[in-house]
Amino acid sequence: MPNEQSTPLQSVDLVKTFRQGVNLVQALNSVSLSIQPGEFAAIMGPSGCGKSTLLHVMAGLTRPDSGSVNVEGEDLSVMPDGRLTDFRRRRIGLVFQQFNLVAALSALENVMLPLMAEGGRASANAQERAKHLLDRLGLGGRIGHRPDAMSGGEQQRVAIARALVTDPAIILADEPTGSLDSGNGNAICSLLKELNQEEGRSIVMVTHEPAVAAWAGRVVVMKDGSVCSDWNTDQFPDAQSLAIRYQETISSQPALGAV
Numbered sequence: 001m002p003n004e005q006s007t008p009l010q011s012v013d014l015v016k017t018f019r020q021g022v023n024l025v026q027a028l029n030s031v032s033l034s035i036q037p038g039e040f041a042a043i044m045g046p047s048g049c050g051k052s053t054l055l056h057v058m059a060g061l062t063r064p065d066s067g068s069v070n071v072e073g074e075d076l077s078v079m080p081d082g083r084l085t086d087f088r089r090r091r092i093g094l095v096f097q098q099f100n101l102v103a104a105l106s107a108l109e110n111v112m113l114p115l116m117a118e119g120g121r122a123s124a125n126a127q128e129r130a131k132h133l134l135d136r137l138g139l140g141g142r143i144g145h146r147p148d149a150m151s152g153g154e155q156q157r158v159a160i161a162r163a164l165v166t167d168p169a170i171i172l173a174d175e176p177t178g179s180l181d182s183g184n185g186n187a188i189c190s191l192l193k194e195l196n197q198e199e200g201r202s203i204v205m206v207t208h209e210p211a212v213a214a215w216a217g218r219v220v221v222m223k224d225g226s227v228c229s230d231w232n233t234d235q236f237p238d239a240q241s242l243a244i245r246y247q248e249t250i251s252s253q254p255a256l257g258a259v
């Protein structure tokens with residue numbers, strides 16, 4: 001179970017600029033975002049507004065130009081590369097649009113990967129834990145299957161099991177339903193919500209779809225590299241009203257400062 005005491009993620013004043021030929025693109029313009037224990041937040045915004053960059057910086061996959069990211073009180077921005085890789089493997093669960101499973105490995109082996117010791121061996125305990133998670137996610141009958149023998153929805157569930165196997169502080173998911181049809185997409189949203197509500201998992205999910213964001217308890221809207229709105233989804237009676245408010249927001253509202 002996640003540690004209920006410490007703030008799973010706190011990012012402050014993140015700035016990230018990319019060079020594109022002779023131009024500089026400011027992907028993050030002083031973004032601050034904190035995630036509370038047991039919170040399920042969606043990050044929305046138009047294409048190119050900086051959602052994936054924010055998620056990757058929060059995951060320690062991309063270094064910011066300035067600003068800090070704290071996960072359970074540990075500042076990723078000052079960690080040397082080797083320590084950051086190890087910390088990310090143990091404390092941050094990552095889920096991607098394309099699942100990112102290893103094609104040559106079975107579902108069970110994919111889930112055990114983050115628990116592998118140096119030299120590629122996993123303990124019996126690691127195997128038990130991975131099996132238990134696959135069972136929990138409805139894949140008990142698929143543990144020996146390779147990714148190409150599973151549906152997209154099943155592959156994403158394997159990826160979620162892999163993200164959970166180290167019992168991380170937070171799950172960061174980048175468009176987790178983006179490669180799935182609506183039925184499988186809904187099943188993945190429902191699973192994330194269940195993990196949040198039943199196990200208190202802290203989750204941040206990037207999506208451009210209001211119907212997906214509506215599964216979260218909080219929606220953070222970005223525009224032009226900044227956060228422009230931050231909503232509790234209780235205020236919306238349904239996904240349609242969230243979609244309407246979102247459209248109004250991205251067509252009108254100037255960006256806010258820190259949230």
Ligand SMILES: Nc1ncnc2c1ncn2[C@@H]1O[C@H](COP(=O)(O)OP(=O)(O)OP(=O)(O)O)[C@@H](O)[C@H]1O
Nearest residue numbers: 018019020025027046047048049050051052053054
């Ligand atoms: N590695 C990179 N090199 C150069 N520019 C980049 C790089 N990564 C992102 N960018 C630029 O930074 C800006 C933000 O990109 P980002 O991928 O974070 O947006 P996004 O909101 O996730 O978009 P989408 O919804 O289309 O995935 C864009 O202008 C993008 O072109």
